[in-house]
Amino acid sequence: MSMSSIASADVRRRDLAAFLRSRRERISPEQVGLPVTGRRRTPGLRREEVAQLxxxxxxxxxxxxxxxxxxxxxxxxxxxxxxxxLDPSERAHLFVLAGAEDPSPVLECPTVTPGVRVMLDQMSPMPAAAINSRYDILAHNRAYTHLVGDLDALAPENRNLMWLAFTPSRFRDTLVDVEVAREGMVARFRAAMADRGAEPAWKSLLTRLRQASPDFEAAWERHEVSRIANGVKHFLVPEAGLLHFDYTSFWLGPGAGGRVVVYTPRDEETRERLAFLDRFAGRPADRP
Structure with missing residues (x-):
């Protein structure tokens, strides 16, 4: 082990010790059902009481x-x-300081708050969606369906961008340079899965993709990894023509989990075509 690694481990052990003392000193015996016996020189629980509990x-x-x-x-x-x-954040911090893997981690919440849904709707006619690190589409606005199709018509397990990119879908058909986009998604999915590989939802999606798409299997076997980044995407939408977007991610929490992805027009023509699509989608089905 290098000197820098030894120093890092020493710092982490000191941080762990200080963290444990701070958490111990904030808890009263009454909170954990212990009797109060004798005068205490320091606040909180004694070490032997924590050991007992x-x-x-x-x-x-x-x-x-x-x-x-x-x-x-x-x-x-x-x-x-x-x-x-310890609350969930404190528990996660404890395991990080101890250099151990939490056997019962707090999993990413698949729900979206009403506030996020309102925000997505307010972003129309710009396409926007809430997506987790597994590429599940958790919520979206109407404009987003111009790019990916009617998500409500799909089974919940198929409302996933990678699934749509590697199997027949409107998203795969309209996304220009879909091969490049798929390579990037697989690389980011592999990086995100590094510490989630034991979770059933991740294993299930990986198995389904490998069975459904030889292209996914080939990309997966290349072992490429990358991180989420903003960029440019182009869509050829039958009802409106070629659309050019900047896409930007806004994180929904402190960790790299859920995010809102917004597609903003790169030119005035795309902006006008989006407005047309918004009007087109609002027409009753029996009108021309």
Whole structure:
């Protein structure tokens, strides 16, 4: 191990010790159902009380708060997190500092708030959608259907941009340079899946894509990775012609999970054609 790695591990152990002490000192015995006995020199729980609640050895827990270089199992960290009443963010921070993988991570929420839905609607006639890191389309406005088709007509598991890009769909037909776009999506999907590979939804989507599309299988086997980036896309929409967009991602939370993607026209012609599509979509079906 290099000197920089050793120094980094030392810093992380010190941060872990300080974090545990701060969480311990904020909890009163009454909060965890312990009797108050004798006068306390410091606020919060004693180390032996945390060890008791977590069912771990007092010496071991003391070493943890003393930044000792000891092995920490995920089961013990889970018990300590419960004993210290850690919220989801604090729990995730504990496992990061301990250099361990959380056996019960807080999964990305698939829901979209009413406020986000209102925002998407207000963005019309610019196409916009809320998408998670797995490329599931969680919500969208009417203008977005001009590019990808009627999502409400699809089964929920098929409302996924990669699925639409690699199987027959309006999205695959209208997206210019679809091969380039697919390569980028696979690379970003692989990067995002690095720490989610055990999650059933991710494994299921990967299996379905590999079975449904030889093109996806070939791209997956290249092991390319990349990160989300803004850029340019072009769509050839039968009802309006060629549309040129800048697409921009706005994150819905502090982590790189859910985001709103907005397609803004790159030229006046695209802007006019979008306005036409918006009027066209609003006509009753029996009118010319």
């Amino acid at each position: 977590a069912a771990v050895g007092v010496t071991w827990y003391t070493w943890l708060e003393q930044s000792r270089d000891i092995q920490v199992s995920t089961q013990v960290l889970d018990a300590v997190a419960r004993a210290l009443l």
